[in-house]
Amino acid sequence: MIGIAADDNHLPEAWRLAYERDRTSEVTSADPSPERRAARALAAFILTGLAFLALPGTFLGVWNLMVISEHRAATAASTAWIQAHGHAQLFGWVGSFILGISLYVLPKFQGRALKKFGMVWMIWGLWTTGVAWRWWAGIGAREWRVALVGSAVLELAAYVATQRILVFRSGGARKKPNDLGSWLGICGFGALGVALILNLGICIEVSFRASAPRFPPLWDRTFLLIALWGFAVTVAWGYSTRFVTIFLGLKPPLHQAARWLSIGVGTLVLSALARQFLLADLLALVLTVYAIWAIRIFHPSVRPPKLIGVYRLYPTFIRLAYVWLVIGAALGVAADFVPRVTGLGGASRHAITVGFIATLIFALAPRILPSFLNGRELYSTRIMAASLWLLSAGCLLRVFSEAIAYSAGGRLWSLLPLSAFLELAAVIAFVVNMAATLTQSPPAWFSAGGVNPKQPLYWYITSFPKTRPLLIEAGLKTLATRSDVPRSLSLAEAVAADGADLDRLLARLNEFFSRRQPRRAGRN
Numbered sequence: 001m002i003g004i005a006a007d008d009n010h011l012p013e014a015w016r017l018a019y020e021r022d023r024t025s026e027v028t029s030a031d032p033s034p035e036r037r038a039a040r041a042l043a044a045f046i047l048t049g050l051a052f053l054a055l056p057g058t059f060l061g062v063w064n065l066m067v068i069s070e071h072r073a074a075t076a077a078s079t080a081w082i083q084a085h086g087h088a089q090l091f092g093w094v095g096s097f098i099l100g101i102s103l104y105v106l107p108k109f110q111g112r113a114l115k116k117f118g119m120v121w122m123i124w125g126l127w128t129t130g131v132a133w134r135w136w137a138g139i140g141a142r143e144w145r146v147a148l149v150g151s152a153v154l155e156l157a158a159y160v161a162t163q164r165i166l167v168f169r170s171g172g173a174r175k176k177p178n179d180l181g182s183w184l185g186i187c188g189f190g191a192l193g194v195a196l197i198l199n200l201g202i203c204i205e206v207s208f209r210a211s212a213p214r215f216p217p218l219w220d221r222t223f224l225l226i227a228l229w230g231f232a233v234t235v236a237w238g239y240s241t242r243f244v245t246i247f248l249g250l251k252p253p254l255h256q257a258a259r260w261l262s263i264g265v266g267t268l269v270l271s272a273l274a275r276q277f278l279l280a281d282l283l284a285l286v287l288t289v290y291a292i293w294a295i296r297i298f299h300p301s302v303r304p305p306k307l308i309g310v311y312r313l314y315p316t317f318i319r320l321a322y323v324w325l326v327i328g329a330a331l332g333v334a335a336d337f338v339p340r341v342t343g344l345g346g347a348s349r350h351a352i353t354v355g356f357i358a359t360l361i362f363a364l365a366p367r368i369l370p371s372f373l374n375g376r377e378l379y380s381t382r383i384m385a386a387s388l389w390l391l392s393a394g395c396l397l398r399v400f401s402e403a404i405a406y407s408a409g410g411r412l413w414s415l416l417p418l419s420a421f422l423e424l425a426a427v428i429a430f431v432v433n434m435a436a437t438l439t440q441s442p443p444a445w446f447s448a449g450g451v452n453p454k455q456p457l458y459w460y461i462t463s464f465p466k467t468r469p470l471l472i473e474a475g476l477k478t479l480a481t482r483s484d485v486p487r488s489l490s491l492a493e494a495v496a497a498d499g500a501d502l503d504r505l506l507a508r509l510n511e512f513f514s515r516r517q518p519r520r521a522g523r524n
């Protein structure tokens with residue numbers, strides 16, 4: 001709450017009146033502050049996810065694959081390291097992205113503003129520490145027993161706090177959701193809760209009974225089925241009903257599919273818990289086909305796809321991701337029926353994780369995230385294109401060669417490292433592109449020379465914090481003494497209050513914004 005302290009007698013009249021106006025009447029101008037704070041928190045989740053993707057995730061995955069192909073044996077790599085890699089990718093990368101995007105976007109979908117920023121940062125801290133600690137436990141922490149259990153507790157705590165913000169909100173009548181996206185989101189987050197509770201249970205069991213930080217194979221399979229199909233894939237379907245539908249110009253999804261898809265995902269989770277793996281894998285295949293039909297991914301667009309500012313072929317890669325999902329699900333069923341072909345299970349998982357999840361994120365994130373992050377622009381459409389082509393080539397090579405090499409051997413072993421390097425190059429391209437996008441200054445979506453003296457001072461310094469020192473230097477002396485600025489004080493009033501030169505100040509501001517003009521005109 002803005003107030004006037006005792007030493008504020010020295011404040012210029014215009015400032016005091018503006019504080020008074022703020023206090024006594026409703027301020028009607030839009031406040032950019034909550035949006036900036038939400039975008040900052042989202043950026044933290046995204047940068048964390050990128051860090052997990054690059055180092056603990058992909059580098060460790062490539063390392064594991066090199067060991068496997070050098071020894072020509074799937075068992076050559078350390079199981080604990082393989083699980084540490086899987087956890088870093090699924091929870092560190094995909095989980096951080098999903099949590100950050102959900103906390104940013106779901107309150108908006110629910111027609112309310114995100115307010116509990118302290119809690120959002122706490123979630124980020126708990127989640128990041130938990131996932132990083134879990135990775136450290138897997139790759140060699142001496143106190144791995146404490147680390148396993150501690151990390152699982154932190155992850156679960158972050159999850160509970162996220163649900164507190166997303167689900168248990170106070171006030172306002174709550175309607176039962178009636179759209180496919182919301183139901184898939186509910187099922188996906190429900191499955192994440194089950195996966196994290198199970199993770200805690202297995203971690204406790206392993207830390208008491210096992211000699212190394214690795215999940216027993218059957219529990220690992222149960223956990224992966226729930227985390228992958230119940231959580232990551234289901235949430236990806238949910239967000240597809242929103243973003244893919246809009247960006248590809250598809251007809252609205254078939255919302256009546258919500259009931260059977262939700263029942264199907266629930267049954268899949270229960271089958272995994274009951275270790276009915278064949279049933280779970282069959283369900284995954286059937287649900288994939290049903291979800292594709294409901295989201296209408298392969299239907300022709302009824303409106304032009306939104307292509308401005310991104311790689312123009314990205315809609316094709318989104319559809320390709322769904323092709324990979326069908327392949328991954330089918331390979332999973334094949335692995336159950338022909339267990340002697342040992343590479344099928346790994347090939348299936350790779351088709352789902354890299355072919356579907358990573359391709360979908362590589363194609364969608366550059367379209368969605370820059371605009372969420374204060375209307376930024378994607379750093380490079382060429383790097384986006386390179387990341388998608390390299391990822392697809394690497395994934396094709398890996399799924400094909402792993403399915404055969406692990407069981408039949410032969411020359412295909414030597415293709416595996418090549419696939420790993422192609423995917424590594426793709427990941428580096430994606431990480432560099434997204435990090436460069438996030439760290440560049442947000443553009444001004446108004447024309448150079450469009451600075452309006454009637455606009456509140458508060459708006460300028462909140463939307464573009466770098467204007468604060470510039471304005472102080474241009475003569476706004478009072479601004480230097482205040483951390484809180486009245487929302488109703490216009491730029492012109494602030495200039496007059498300090499006897500500054502309005503023309504000089506406007507010229508400085510216009511010059512500032514001329515350096516922040518977007519590279520492309522208009523929004524798509």
Ligand code: HEM
Pocket residue numbers: 058061062064065068074082083085086087089090094220224346347349350353354357358420423424427
């Ligand atoms: C750069 C690419 C990647 C490489 C080189 C790689 C490599 C590997 C290797 C060698 C394994 C051991 C099993 C097998 O031989 O198939 C594995 C397992 C796994 N990977 Fe990856 N991977 C990559 C990307 C990803 C991504 C993007 C995800 C998730 C989004 C992921 C999630 C997993 C999971 C969940 C497992 C199973 C872990 C377990 O058994 O508990 N991987 N990966």
